[in-house]
Amino acid sequence: xxxxxxxxxxxxxxxxxxxxxxxxxxxxxxxxxxxxxxxxxxxxxxxxxxxxxxxxxxxxxxxxxxxxxxxxxxxxxxxxxxxxxxxxxxxxxxxxxxxxxxxxxxxxxxxxxxxxxxxxxxxxxxxxxxxxxxxxxxxxxxxxxxxxxxxxxxxxxxxxxxxxxxxxxxxxxxxxxxxxxxxxxxxxxxxxxxxxxxxxxxxxxxxxxxxxxxxxxxxxxxxxxxxxxxxxxxxxxxxxxxxxxxxxxxxxxxxxxxxxxxxxxxxxxxxxxxxxxxxxxxxxxxxxxxxxxxxxxxxx
Numbered sequence: 001x002x003x004x005x006x007x008x009x010x011x012x013x014x015x016x017x018x019x020x021x022x023x024x025x026x027x028x029x030x031x032x033x034x035x036x037x038x039x040x041x042x043x044x045x046x047x048x049x050x051x052x053x054x055x056x057x058x059x060x061x062x063x064x065x066x067x068x069x070x071x072x073x074x075x076x077x078x079x080x081x082x083x084x085x086x087x088x089x090x091x092x093x094x095x096x097x098x099x100x101x102x103x104x105x106x107x108x109x110x111x112x113x114x115x116x117x118x119x120x121x122x123x124x125x126x127x128x129x130x131x132x133x134x135x136x137x138x139x140x141x142x143x144x145x146x147x148x149x150x151x152x153x154x155x156x157x158x159x160x161x162x163x164x165x166x167x168x169x170x171x172x173x174x175x176x177x178x179x180x181x182x183x184x185x186x187x188x189x190x191x192x193x194x195x196x197x198x199x200x201x202x203x204x205x206x207x208x209x210x211x212x213x214x215x216x217x218x219x220x221x222x223x224x225x226x227x228x229x230x231x232x233x234x235x236x237x238x239x240x241x242x243x244x245x246x247x248x249x250x251x252x253x254x255x256x257x258x259x260x261x262x263x264x265x266x267x268x269x270x271x272x273x274x275x276x277x278x279x280x281x282x283x284x285x286x287x288x289x290x291x292x293x294x295x296x297x298x299x300x
Contacts, residue, residue: 010104012058016048019057019104023095031196032279043091046072057099062109065092069113089113122293123256124247131159131257133243142210149214154225154235156210158251161185161201162258162276165251168232171224173215178208187277197277256293263290 010019020041027037050068051060072080072088080088096110126134138152158168167187175186183203189195214220225232236249247253255276262272272290273283 010057010099010102012105013056014104015054015056016044016051017053019099020044020048020095023098026098030279030281032281033197034193036279036281039087040091040094043088044095046088047092057105060096060109062112065110065113068092122289122296124253125257125260125293126159126245126247126249126253127297128261130243130245130247131261134239134245134249137239137242138210142213147213147217149210149217151235151239152210153207153214154232155239155249155254156204156207157185158254159258159261160204160207162255162262163187163201164255164277165229167277168251169225169229172222173220173224176203176211176224178203178211183208196279199274199277201275259286259290260293260297263294 010022023044024037024041027040032040047065047068048055050071051064069085069089069092072085092110092113096105096108099105100108100111134155135152138155141148141151154168157163163185170188170190171185175188177184177186177200182205184200185203187197187199187201189198218226220226233250236251236254240247240249259272259276262275263269267275269283269287273280273287276286278286
């Protein structure tokens, strides 16, 4: 049964457990990650335990929800960080908004619950001049007496596509379509639960040339990078040192830098979200941080 049909079978006299199950299916239908769904559902299960699983939806008030949030902070006896509390408020608001929008409840008791937003510190990114400095180091490795195109292939791929570490480690050569114009990377997942994250990302034409050198140098047959995660991290760290940077280049730094450069180039925000493989829920904080990064750079 899909989430629409499930919500149609709910009423204000329904209890929390079947409503949470319907909401779980709804979250999956909306393309949320398994981790997001698990966290949100767990938050509502704690609410059900606090209020009693037999409590009807229609009897839940704003005061009940505020009492619940106060109990999480001061009465439960389990640490609840500001970030976790903020997510739990988001869970409540999303759940009861869904019930109200589907006419299960005439009023939304979570509407007046105060959102407790906690945004983690802004990520560290590379400036355009730092990116160019690192790219020049990569080109020097390609031109060296003993040419090594690994650095170019890895760093330029990360800074151009914004893919995550796990996505990078999972690339096989058949995920690259280099005869296409433009060439592209097909980010794929073996786990069906992550199929919504699969996407095609254009590749720079000059990346292909460096990749062909790299493939010949290292006899690459199957995986794009047949080394451990740690080995690739060492390569990025080498580039940090050789470029004279105080920053330590990482997969995450490259991902954020790519997103920021795309934003500054005028790419539409939804296109950036899709390129990064993020759900709309995940994008809320990421998009906010990108705006803050861009503003901080303009402010000097």
